[in-house]
Amino acid sequence: MEARWIWLWVTLCSFWIVVHGDSGGDFFKTSEYIHPGRPGPWVQSSRGQVWPQPKLSRPNGKRYSLVHPEKFTFQLDANSAACDLIQNAVNRFYVRTFPRRTAKTAQSFNTNHPWFQALHQDPNFQGVLDSVQIVMNTKKGCEKYPHLDMDEHYEVKIDAPDSPKTASIIAFNAWGILRGFETFSQLVYGAEEHGGLYQVNSVQIMDQPRFSHRGVMLDSSRHFLSKRVIYDNLDLMEMNKMNVFHWHISDDPAFPYESLRFPNMSLKGAYRPYTHVYSQEDIREIIEYARIRGIRVMPEFDTPGHTQSWELGQPGLLAKCYRGSQPDGTLGPFDPTKDSLYDFLEVFFKEIGTVFPDNFMHLGGDEVDKMCWQSNPHIMEFVKKNLGGNLGKLESYYIEKLLPIIADLPTKNGYIVWQEVFDNKDKVKNDTIIQVWKGGPNDWANKLQQITSTGLRALLSAPWYLNYINYGSDWTNYYIIEPLNFEGTQAQKKLFVGGEACIWGEFVSSVNLIPRLWPRASAVAERLWSPEHVKDVNDAASRLQEHECRMLQRGYPVEPANGPSFCDVAW
Ligand SMILES: *[C@@H]1O[C@H](CO)[C@@H](O)[C@H](O)[C@H]1NC(C)=O
Numbered sequence: 001m002e003a004r005w006i007w008l009w010v011t012l013c014s015f016w017i018v019v020h021g022d023s024g025g026d027f028f029k030t031s032e033y034i035h036p037g038r039p040g041p042w043v044q045s046s047r048g049q050v051w052p053q054p055k056l057s058r059p060n061g062k063r064y065s066l067v068h069p070e071k072f073t074f075q076l077d078a079n080s081a082a083c084d085l086i087q088n089a090v091n092r093f094y095v096r097t098f099p100r101r102t103a104k105t106a107q108s109f110n111t112n113h114p115w116f117q118a119l120h121q122d123p124n125f126q127g128v129l130d131s132v133q134i135v136m137n138t139k140k141g142c143e144k145y146p147h148l149d150m151d152e153h154y155e156v157k158i159d160a161p162d163s164p165k166t167a168s169i170i171a172f173n174a175w176g177i178l179r180g181f182e183t184f185s186q187l188v189y190g191a192e193e194h195g196g197l198y199q200v201n202s203v204q205i206m207d208q209p210r211f212s213h214r215g216v217m218l219d220s221s222r223h224f225l226s227k228r229v230i231y232d233n234l235d236l237m238e239m240n241k242m243n244v245f246h247w248h249i250s251d252d253p254a255f256p257y258e259s260l261r262f263p264n265m266s267l268k269g270a271y272r273p274y275t276h277v278y279s280q281e282d283i284r285e286i287i288e289y290a291r292i293r294g295i296r297v298m299p300e301f302d303t304p305g306h307t308q309s310w311e312l313g314q315p316g317l318l319a320k321c322y323r324g325s326q327p328d329g330t331l332g333p334f335d336p337t338k339d340s341l342y343d344f345l346e347v348f349f350k351e352i353g354t355v356f357p358d359n360f361m362h363l364g365g366d367e368v369d370k371m372c373w374q375s376n377p378h379i380m381e382f383v384k385k386n387l388g389g390n391l392g393k394l395e396s397y398y399i400e401k402l403l404p405i406i407a408d409l410p411t412k413n414g415y416i417v418w419q420e421v422f423d424n425k426d427k428v429k430n431d432t433i434i435q436v437w438k439g440g441p442n443d444w445a446n447k448l449q450q451i452t453s454t455g456l457r458a459l460l461s462a463p464w465y466l467n468y469i470n471y472g473s474d475w476t477n478y479y480i481i482e483p484l485n486f487e488g489t490q491a492q493k494k495l496f497v498g499g500e501a502c503i504w505g506e507f508v509s510s511v512n513l514i515p516r517l518w519p520r521a522s523a524v525a526e527r528l529w530s531p532e533h534v535k536d537v538n539d540a541a542s543r544l545q546e547h548e549c550r551m552l553q554r555g556y557p558v559e560p561a562n563g564p565s566f567c568d569v570a571w
């Protein structure tokens with residue numbers, strides 16, 4: 001970029017901040033940040049700090065212990081030893097806690113080393129921590145699938161005043177234990193000054209999420225996303241304590257879902273059958289991979305628009321567009337006037353209900369183009385006869401016929417729809433969740449106010465479309481959002497269930513998904529997990545710097561978030 005463009009960019013950003021009055025803190029506001037005027041990284045990394053920031057974290061003075069990877073174990077109590085989720089987690093978190101474990105580290109450690117002997121002169125040194133006790137308070141805490149109301153609260157104690165020189169992760173529920181494992185793995189950090197051993201500072205943490213739905217939406221229609229990348233993203237979600245994978249699986253360009261009942265839909269609707277599809281086995285594996293990380297998989301089959309690829313394997317679903325009195329050969333959204341459409345949807349969604357165990361299904365409902373419907377004389381005749389000539393009501397007619405089909409599925413007790421369904425005043429069941437995706441801060445805040453005032457629950461993603469990119473540190477824009485900053489009573493605020501970082505796939509494939517999403521989505525993760533008062537951008541920046549390197553070190557290609565910097569691991 002030419003210097004004058006950088007200058008222009010900086011000027012525009014400053015202008016934007018002044019106009020919008022965001023308090024991004026010194027980190028974001030000053031040109032010092034852009035040109036710190038000193039050598040070294042722009043942001044200094046923290047050491048052994050947790051992302052997202054826990055609710056309560058009390059250090060025990062400056063006390064610390066060392067951890068030797070070869071001599072460390074997670075000790076499960078009877079309840080956790082009987083829980084598959086926790087058994088599964090032990091190995092995963094061992095590797096995460098000691099990402100650079102090498103034979104060299106182990107060999108070089110010797111308690112006779114002068115440096116180790118010297119440590120005993122340090123009153124803060126508490127010795128070598130050899131285990132963490134995993135304590136799950138009730139047997140019932142081992143649930144099969146994560147869900148909207150899952151209990152994720154936990155406690156981590158490391159050399160706490162009431163239990164010196166020991167460590168434990170305590171929770172009522174396996175989901176809480178998993179979150180505690182992640183926190184513990186982040187508290188341990190490589191300490192070069194201690195002969196390559198790891199260090200952990202004494203602390204007591206009591207933690208739980210602020211909002212229960214903390215999601216990432218991926219789009220596997222515009223570009224087919226490999227299973228490997230979906231797995232990597234689930235790993236990263238777990239590292240950021242996010243718990244919903246919203247899978248926008250189909251759209252206009254391609255239909256990659258391999259249906260049992262309707263195999264032609266992917267045979268003809270996928271970019272390539274067999275290679276660019278998700279088989280039933282793939283989907284089972286992805287759901288299982290997510291489940292053991294405490295992540296829900298919520299499928300979205302967007303209708304009645306965004307459905308061009310459905311028609312290839314299931315002809316007759318879409319409306320024919322006309323020019324004058326003749327079909328012009330193009331097709332629009334679903335044709336809601338056909339009874340056969342609903343017969344198909346009933347069978348199709350019954351299958352989806354059995355394939356995806358989550359209680360929620362996302363039904364889409366966004367961006368329906370009405371031009372084609374309007375051109376079609378049969379459709380307009382139907383509208384005249386049944387909907388008082390009001391074409392606007394045709395979409396509602398469709399949604400109101402679809403919803404009971406979903407609500408009657410045995411495993412489903414709820415659905416999520418994009419905000420248009422609310423904007424069209426469609427009659428929905430009172431347990432519907434409306435996902436707000438449109439407009440700037442005033443627009444989405446007003447929309448949240450309106451939705452919750454009718455007693456419906458709301459989910460926010462408008463400020464978190466991470467497919468859009470800028471040159472510079474844009475994570476701060478996502479970080480400073482306060483989702484409850486809308487007019488409304490306490491009861492209304494309680495109807496806000498959380499948010500999602502969305503990454504649409506027009507220009508995102510398996511190649512650039514991970515670096516584009518992370519660590520930018522980490523900003524959303526902390527906003528949705530940590531208490532409202534955790535909003536100091538400067539403090540967040542140094543923790544995010546550490547977290548970025550942590551994710552890189554664990555093997556994920558995340559991009560630099562804070563400008564010039566370095567991580568211990570070389571890529
Ligand atoms: C799938 O498409 C083929 C033509 O390619 C057709 O012969 C067959 O009947 C279709 N199957 C179903 C179940 O519609």
Ligand SMILES: *[C@@H]1O[C@H](CO)[C@@H](O)[C@H](O)[C@H]1NC(C)=O
Pocket residue numbers: 430431455
């Ligand atoms: C929806 O309505 C039912 C029946 O009136 C009620 O029991 C339930 O609590 C309501 N749910 C929500 C989310 O408002």
